[in-house]
Amino acid sequence: EVQLVQSGAAVKKSGESLKISCKGSGYTFTNYWIGWVRQMPGKGLEWMGIIYAGNSETRYSPSFQGQVTISADKSITTAYLQWRSLKASDTAIYYCARRPPGGPFDIWGQGTTVTVSS
């Protein structure tokens, strides 16, 4: 079964760092892109950035460039989303999603809830 399994919920304080993960299984991890999407409480979906698992080529939305870091470790078929210094406004659910070259986001992770207190 093709699936993306994300790390569990995180509760942090402002200024702390965080790295959440997204593990792919059931498919050839290096043949696909992994994207990250933010959903703030009661709000819509926002595309943050994307990484090609085969060579770690990365693209960011202008809104998130410099705010987060996307990376991947193909040896363990896992992509990551990282913050160096969290803010209360980072409180949201974060989804990873698989994208085949030229295709849509076809498989989604279950989401990771990040709560940041000020």
Add this chain to the structure above:
Amino acid sequence: QSALTQPASVSGSPGQSLTISCTGTSSDVSIYVSWYQQHPGKAPKLMIFDVTKRPSGISNRFSGSKSGNTASLTISGLQAEDEADYYCSSYATSFTYVFGTGTKVTVL
């Protein structure tokens, strides 16, 4: 890059059809428009891609179209299980994407 514009809500009775629009600039609404369904507390699910294509397992009650700068999702034979939030998405340029503002579908 601004979000694509969708109506905040649409509603219909069981068995009816309804259409959700998704409007942007000519460069935003490309041939790579997708639609996602999201039930409360769940991850989004791909319903339509490349404007008109359905992934395997998606009911043919869901269909997509595009005219100019507006893409549309039509749900035919509305069922209670279709009640959810729906988001359009478009691939723009240089591996950048944009989502729509989202539409809440209510089955009366």
